[in-house]
Amino acid sequence: MEENIELTPEEIENIKQLYEEEEKYSERELFVEPFPFEELERIDLSKLPLFEHTLKVFALALKDELFRIGIDIDDVEKRRNVVAKYKYIAERLKGDYFFVIFKVHPLPSYGALAFKTEFLLALVSLLLGGRPDEYKVKKNVITQTEYKILEKFFITILKAFEKELSKLYKVKVDITGTDTDKFLSKVNLTEKQVLIAEFIMKFSPPIEDSYFYLIIDEETIEPLVNVFMGSGEGENYKKAIWKNIKSAEVLLKVILHGKPQTLENILDWKKGDLIILEEFANKPIKAYIDDYPVMEGYLGKHQGFYALLFKKWFKE
Secondary structure, eight states: OOOOOOOOHHHHHHHHHHHHHHHHTOSSOSSSSOOOGGGOOSOOGGGOHHHHHHHHHHHHHHHHHHHHTTOOEEEEEEEEEEEEEHHHHHTTOOSOEEEEEEEEETTTEEEEEEEEHHHHHHHHHHHTTSOTTOOOSOOSOOOHHHHHHHHHHHHHHHHHHHHHHTTTSOOEEEEEEEEOOTTOGGGTOTTSEEEEEEEEEEESSOOTTOEEEEEEEHHHHHHHHHHHTTOSOOHHHHHHHHHHHHHOOOOOEEOOOBOOOOHHHHHTOOTTOOOOBSSOTTSOEEEEETTEEEEEEEEEEETTEEEEEEEEEOOO
């Protein structure tokens, strides 16, 4: 990537506010120490809404994918994102971790899934028909036999991620190895800038520390950064991504508000009664995408359908 550009104080404050907002609904601290905003890298997650959406859909889709291979979990939720040098992140990972290293083809990049070792041992017990608290011997090593039991679990996560990422640009994700060294020096991630996203899986019965991190290095994020930050590089990726953006379907909603009614009045309604709405018929109304107003228009009929006559984009 090109040499980093210094962030302005305003940009740092905006990203800090985004981080603090996300922290409000996080039940788990991602790292022991607060994130040092003075060390923020150039990638601004607020410029990557499509990628953020992909990660959220990946979490929603993963529950069903895991259920297909016999792992019954209540939910998979995406938590927080952090962008930083990987070395900084590795220094703050506490306890024993098992890393599944993957390659994203055709990009010259690697990534990793990071799991607490105790969580994987508990999952092995579940997959063999036991309970997650049945393993008695404390250890920090995953054996080859245990890896084989877990391999379908790892592959399912990566294939679900590959499917969602391929909606932006076509990729193939393959496992290339495993590691227990937190600095992942064998794939040269130590000094790279990475995005790390936390996901939590809710098992029944519960498994302690049932979360994992998806770690993605800068070469995987770069095509999206080029598009959303206006860079002239990566034209092939830009065309591919914008082709998907333009063909993406979004739900347009029109909301017509009625006056508050008492339950007594509602129960007295009968066929033919008029319920007057708070919208004037000759005034423009707003249309929404994901609960945000995007346009104004006039409501009418066309060939038997309700229709909106476009007036202007909503700019407030």
